[in-house]
Amino acid sequence: MTAAPTLLAHGVGGRQDLPITLPQLVVAAALTLVVTFVALGLLWREPRLDRDATGGRPVPRWLARLVDAPASRWALRGLGLLAAAWFCLGLLGGPDTADNPTAGALYVLLWVGLAPLSLLLGPIWRAVNPLRTVHLLAALAARRDPNRGLRELPDSIGWWPAAATVFGFVWLELVAPDRATLPVITAWLAGYTVVLLAGAVLFGAGWFDHADPFEAYSTLIGQLAPLGRAADGVLVWRNPLDGIAGLRPRPGLVAVVIVLLGSTMYDSLSNAPGWLRFSQENGLHPAVTGSAGLSLVIAAVAVAYLAATGAAARIGRADATDARAAPGEIAHSIVPIAVGYVVAHYYSLLILEGQRTVALLSDPLGTGANWLGTVDWEPQTALITPSGVATLQITVIILGHLLGTLLAHDRALYLFPRSRAVAGQLPLLALMVAYTVAGLLLLYAG
Numbered sequence: 001m002t003a004a005p006t007l008l009a010h011g012v013g014g015r016q017d018l019p020i021t022l023p024q025l026v027v028a029a030a031l032t033l034v035v036t037f038v039a040l041g042l043l044w045r046e047p048r049l050d051r052d053a054t055g056g057r058p059v060p061r062w063l064a065r066l067v068d069a070p071a072s073r074w075a076l077r078g079l080g081l082l083a084a085a086w087f088c089l090g091l092l093g094g095p096d097t098a099d100n101p102t103a104g105a106l107y108v109l110l111w112v113g114l115a116p117l118s119l120l121l122g123p124i125w126r127a128v129n130p131l132r133t134v135h136l137l138a139a140l141a142a143r144r145d146p147n148r149g150l151r152e153l154p155d156s157i158g159w160w161p162a163a164a165t166v167f168g169f170v171w172l173e174l175v176a177p178d179r180a181t182l183p184v185i186t187a188w189l190a191g192y193t194v195v196l197l198a199g200a201v202l203f204g205a206g207w208f209d210h211a212d213p214f215e216a217y218s219t220l221i222g223q224l225a226p227l228g229r230a231a232d233g234v235l236v237w238r239n240p241l242d243g244i245a246g247l248r249p250r251p252g253l254v255a256v257v258i259v260l261l262g263s264t265m266y267d268s269l270s271n272a273p274g275w276l277r278f279s280q281e282n283g284l285h286p287a288v289t290g291s292a293g294l295s296l297v298i299a300a301v302a303v304a305y306l307a308a309t310g311a312a313a314r315i316g317r318a319d320a321t322d323a324r325a326a327p328g329e330i331a332h333s334i335v336p337i338a339v340g341y342v343v344a345h346y347y348s349l350l351i352l353e354g355q356r357t358v359a360l361l362s363d364p365l366g367t368g369a370n371w372l373g374t375v376d377w378e379p380q381t382a383l384i385t386p387s388g389v390a391t392l393q394i395t396v397i398i399l400g401h402l403l404g405t406l407l408a409h410d411r412a413l414y415l416f417p418r419s420r421a422v423a424g425q426l427p428l429l430a431l432m433v434a435y436t437v438a439g440l441l442l443l444y445a446g
Contacts, residue, residue, distance in 0.1 A: 022440070022441075022444055025394060025440060026436075026437050026440055026441065029394075029397075029398050029401070029436050029437070029440060030433045030436060030437060032398060032402065033401055033402065033405055033429065033432050033433050033436060034429070034433070036402055036405055036406070037405055037409070037425070037429045040405070040406065040409045041409075041422040041425075044406075044409060044410070044413075045413075045418070046413065047410055047411075047413040047414050048410060049239075049241055049242050049245035049407070049410045050238075050239075050242035050245060050246060051245050051246065051411075051414060052231065052246060055230065055236075055238065055239075055242060056228060056230050056234075056236025056237060056238035056239075056242070057236055057237045057238075058230075058234055058235070058236050058237075059227070059235045059236060059237055063235070064234070064235045067235055068235070073127065076127040076128050077127070077128065077132075077133040077136075079128055080127075080128030080129060080130045080133055081130050081133055081134075083128070083130070084130035086361065086364065087102065087105050087106075087364075089364040089365055090102045090105070090360075090361075090364030090365070091182060091185065091186060091189070092186070093364075093365050094182070094364050094365050094366055095365075095366040096181065096182045096183075097366070099360060099366060100182065100360070100364070100366065101357050101360035101361045101364055102182060102185055102364075103179075103180040103181075103185065104353055104354070104356065104357030104360065105357055105361065106185060106189075107173055107180075108346075108349060108350060108353045108354050108357055109354060109357055109358075110214065111169070111173065111214075111217075112342070112346040112349060112350045112354070113350060113354065114214060114217060114218050114221070115217075115221055115339065115342050115343065115346075116350075117218075118217075118218040118219075118221040118222040118225065119221055119222075119224055119225055119339070120225060120226075120227075121222070121225060121227060122222035122225040122227055122228055123215065123218045123219040123222035124218055124222070125212075125214045125215050125217075125218035125219075126208075126209075126215050126218065126219070129208060129212065129214070129215060131193060131196045131197060131200075131208070131212070132200075132205065132208050132212075134197070135197060135200040135201075135205060135208075136205065139205075145204075146200075146204065146205045147204045147205050147206060148204050149200065149201060149202050149203040149204035149207070150201065150202050150203075151202055151203060152203070153203040153204065153206055153207065153210065156251055157210055157251065157252075158210065158250040158251025158252040158253065159210060159216060159250055159251065159252030159253050159255070159256050160210075160251055160252035160255065161199070161207075161210050161211035161252075162210060162211055162212065162213060162215075162216035162252060162256055163252045163255035163256045163259055165192070165195070165211055165212065165213040165216075166213040166216060166217065166256055166259050166260065167259050167263075167298075168188075168192075168213070169188075169213045169214075170259065170260075170263035170294070171291065171294060172184075172185075172188050173263075174263065174266060174267055174270060174290065174294060175287060175290035175291055175294055176188075176287065177285075177286065177287050192213075195211065196208065196211060196212055199211055216256055217260070220247070220256065220257065220260070220335050220338075221335070221339055223243045223244040223246065223247045223332070223335065224240045224243060224244050224335065224336065224339065225240065225243060226238060226239075226240055226243075228243045241403070241406070241407065244332050244335055244336065244407065245332060245407060245410065245411070247331070247332040247335070249325060249328025249329055249331065250328070253328055253331050254302075254305070254306075254327050254328055254331045255302075257331050257334040257335060257338060258298060258301050258302045258305060258334070259298055260338040260342075261301055261334055261337060261338045261341065261435075262294075262297050262298030262299075262300070262301040262302070263294065263297075263298065264338065264341035264342060264345055265297050265301065265341070265438065265439060265442055266293060266294045266297040266298070267345055268345070268439070268442035268443045269293065269297060269442050270290065270293065272442065275293070279293075301435075304431060304434060304435075305327070305334070305431065306327055307427075308427040308428055308430060308431035309326045309327045309330050309427075309428070310326070310327075311427035312326060312330075312412070312416075312424045312425060312426075312427045312428050313326040313415075313416075313424070315420065315423050315424045315426065315427065316412060316415065316416030316417070316420045316421060316423065316424020316425075317416065317417060317420045317424070325415075326415060329411055329414075329415060330408055330411055330412075330428065332407055332411070333403075333404040333405075333407035333408040333411065333428075334404060335404075336399075336400045336403040336404050336407070337400040337401055337403075337404045337432075337435060338400075339396075339400060340396040340397045340398075340399060340400020340401070341397065341400070341439060343392070343396040344392070344393035344396050344397050344443060345443075347389060347392055347393075348384050348389050351379075351381075351383055351384055352379055352381070352384060355377060355379035355380065356379055358372075358374050358377060359374045359375055359376070359377035359379075360375075361374065362374040362375040362377075363375050393443060394440075397436065397439055397440060397443070398436065401432050401435065401436045404432055405428075405429065405432050408425060408428045408432070409425055412424055412425045412428070
């Protein structure tokens with residue numbers, strides 16, 4: 001199957017569409033972060049964010065009853081199963097051509113579409129996850145507690161399985177040969193299904209929380225949603241910054257956020273003319289070059305992060321416990337940066353290819369049917385202009401880094417003695433500037 005052109009074209013903006021020159025943009029972005037850092041040091045002297053995520057204003061009772069009603073939860077599960085079944089029609093029975101909606105449904109509607117949905121509604125994938133529902137139904141049929149498996153899940157495992165599966169998905173999306181073809185997608189999804197369901201049988205439903213790449217992705221982004229849960233489970237309206245500040249450290253958390261951020265940076269690099277020439281001329285199989293490139297970019301992002309947080313702990317004179325915990329404690333500040341890159345890279349893809357995929361989903365088997373009434377849907381391009389996309393990309397990338405700087409500053413006030421908190425943040429500021437400069441240069445490379 002040949003992928004539609006827009007499926008691999010993650011943006012329509014370029015250097016020529018920037019409101020200012022690229023060097024001016026890079027300098028302006030770096031100065032913005034520095035000025036923000038100075039202002040925070042002067043004006044934000046006490047921790048203000050809800051580190052324990054206990055606050056928020058309760059939503060109206062009718063809304064809480066609706067969301068928490070068993071009927072609503074089963075309706076969402078049913079919707080997830082229905083969507084999965086519809087997806088499988090194209091995956092297993094559709095033609096292996098560019099008119100099959102499978103690749104667009106997986107890479108665009110699911111992976112990219114989860115970001116805005118989770119920003120609005122919270123960790124929505126957990127509610128609709130079809131594999132979680134299949135496991136629940138099987139457990140109910142066997143009269144077993146779905147939360148109990150054959151073995152206890154070790155607390156030390158944390159999100160390490162999710163880090164591995166998220167890497168597996170971004171490798172599929174960005175590197176795998178013929179990644180838009182049905183055999184490749186089928187093979188990956190078969191492995192994903194076996195790993196998730198076998199783990200659920202072994203460890204119980206909690207395995208999905210620890211290992212599902214889409215749940216981890218949706219949960220991280222969902223921490224920024226205005227709708228969330230207080231510590232007692234009450235549904236509340238909250239400050240999104242309080243929500244993300246409540247993301248507690250756990251094993252593997254740093255790895256997940258670094259993989260998300262590094263993969264979007266590699267995505268930019270992989271579309272740069274210099275990298276394309278290198279990939280074509282080095283004599284290696286593109287999958288080998290791509291795998292090495294993806295791994296090296298993620299490793300570079302990780303080394304920079306660990307070096308900056310380690311230096312921050314030393315300069316900030318954190319005690320031994322806080323010094324060891326610093327990478328995990330500050331990991332939440334990377335989430336809005338990763339979200340900014342996701343929006344910057346995939347906005348035009350979601351709008352254009354998303355509409356095309358919805359049209360194709362009306363006939364997943366390629367029989368000429370029009371089951372959803374969208375087969376004649378013509379993609380609307382009013383929201384996509386080169387200059388508009390370029391401006392959006394700049395805005396969300398810089399905003400993501402500004403929020404990351406604010407979150408790191410507030411957390412530093414918890415971790416470090418007040419007299420050293422600002423000095424301890426200097427390595428974190430350097431990290432934010434480095435990520436910003438690298439991200440903008442990669443995004444508009446060539």
